[in-house]
Amino acid sequence: MNDNRSVKEKNLELKPSPEKVKIAAFLCKWCSYAGADLAGGSRKKYPPNVIVIRTSCSARTNPLFVWKSLEKGLDGVLVSGCHPGECHYSEGNYHTRRNFAVFRKLLEYIGIEPERFHMSWVSAAEGDKWAQVVKEVVKTVESAGPNTYFSKKKEDNA
């Protein structure tokens, strides 16, 4: 073990910077999660802002999870599954698509920036695409900045 590193380790501050956006990604375990694994296997680099929550199927991702994530102050949410027609469970992602089409309208209606919510279809063979999706999502969420919608609401009410 070289000394350099242990010095650096000691000096790790580990203070998340307040400007850094944090994004939750709900990935189905069959396609998108495996695609993200493949990106790792092929050492595709992408920004570290996205934290993955593994689900069985994108259809398992209840729109309420997205709502909760934003309400709790996460800056963005990504839902990703198999390509339509390739769902491991035949038709799960058709439900996902429908559920979130409605949900997106709701977000619009209450005035949450559309930049905060994303959906993608990434297959188990698309490591490159996953890295690309993350880059784009992070960039878009950054353009919207930190999510203060709900904290502002709270202040207004107080």
Place this chain on the structure above:
Amino acid sequence: MARIGVFVCHCGTNISATVDVKKVAEIAKGFPGVKFATDYRYMCSEPGQDLIQKMVKEHNLTRIVVAACSPSLHEKTFRTCTQNAGLNPYFFEMANIREQCSWVHDDREEATLKAIDIVKLATAKVGKNNPLQTTFIPVEKKVLIIGGGISGIQAAIDVAFNGFKAVIVEREPSIGGRMAMFDKTFPTLDCAACILTPKMVEVNQSDLIKLYTYSEVEEVSGYVGNFKVKIRRKARLVDENKCNGCGTCWQRCPVRLPSEFDMNLGKRKAIYVPFPQAVPNVPVIDQKHCLYINKKKCGICKKVCPFEAIDYEQEDEVIEEQFGAIIVATGFTMFDHSIYGEYGYGKYKNVTTGLHFERMLNSSGPTGGKIVRPSDGKEAKKVVFIQCVGSRDEARGMPYCSRLCCMYTAKQALLLKEHNPEAEAYVFYIDIRAAGKNYEEFVERVQDEYGATYLRGRVSKIFQRNGRLMVRGCDTLSGTQIEIDADLVVLATALIARPDAIKLAQMLHIPYDQNRLFTEAHPKLAPVETVTTGVFLTGACQSPKDIPDTVATASAASVKACGLLSHEKLPIDPQIARVDVEICSGCLACKEVCPFGAIEKEEIVDRVTQQKRWVAKVAPSLCNGCGACNTACRPGAIDLDGFTEEQIFGQIESLTADKGNER
């Protein structure tokens, strides 16, 4: 209250080079419920697993989190380890800090912060895991093989050799695939029919193998151990049980049509077998062109058939069978090179492809083994072969190397010289890729012993001058422009996925890559498996393969399939849906969205009102655990073990503990 133990893996330096694993363990100690946390060099090693078991005892741990690689790699390992430590195997969660963290980030601090979040998610989830018991389902001891080329044939023979039943579903009237079209095969030059026909006959005669030719798979449902498959048996208009293949019908049929099997270089009849060694040796009637079917005229075949086997009334039949495992062996098709306008395909009759050439070489083929110019049937003496047509060309063709065109071109050049020692063979190539046993030697021999001229360079244009085909290209080794007046041009076109590959992949729920080739579960460690348990791949449907590789993957896939079938019962994932009847209002919105028909209506007596009412009920053997029902359920009465609402909300809360409202 759960007592959680966190074990952070270095994975050698795979994780620790980018993630400060000690820091992760140290901080994890402060997460709710965590009673113990440490780091270790290789958690999956025996000492690593022993460490978990020891710490469970020492610290009275009730839940385990291992922060290491992807759950797809080691979830099973650590579940077993958790069980061996005396805990329910589902009291375990994996935090993926390798594939989704250390391997994709460079900045040590950022990666460490992310790893901490990932571990936080896992600890938030594991505390709320329910104890689950694995249940078992019986296994249908029969393998479905889709495609009857050499890969499907070999797979069926191996399955039968292992004592299990196999069914081959082949779209064409006969099994055999592409290999049946060839004359001889590289690098040993054995005659294709001599090595293929005995295998086809073996398949036909085996008591354990059933053949559905002229048939297609129409629908697949179910799962490993119990796939339910609908197969369409297209109407042959010939009774397979009565026909003995005498051939009287096709000799007498008056309709002559181009033969697909002969690449349209020869003719077939409206009632035909594609080639003489066809298995089964039973003709089909081409309904599009049969005079009786279309005009109620002729009917000769029926009149002359000594066995009364012709049945114009026969209709398609859809049968349903159950299978324990499925092997996909649908092979490849050839790249359509008409996009390369400079090669003049379609414009010049004498510009052909490797498959056309194979048919010409074949002594039972349309030219009786003579190499001729399709334009006038005269012998072709000067033949130019062009390699890499549509391969290694991202812009206009496929980005990949088709792997065998170098070899079959060399074979074809050799056979040309064998058929006619006077003939001249020119081969334009980019590189020679002959990486197989005795392959390099073979290509050398073609040049040294048979005198084929190899030219390194691209062909820029094929055109006609004074009634002769002119091939203009460059030889980059000598740096000269070359023009050859050729009798015949043979394009070594790329091997590509079949046009209906995506449809089949969707039916089987297996992934495919950007080139529509089916994707294996792991490129190195699971080369014939797919991510759908019980579905295996073999042959050229996965990537261009020559016959030795095809046969090897066929045997591998059948061993894997037989391995599954050798179990009386298979465990099924207990992470399935569960209804809370107290909350369920009986609206059955869940039933609407369930893709597996796993939700039934059940009558219960309400605990409070003592009245009868309807609720939803999950059939565990049918539920696959997708969770679509959870999202559909308005009162939140149906939940998914392994991914419960409480767990996922808990994960979200844990992620946002330092975020949000306070900001």
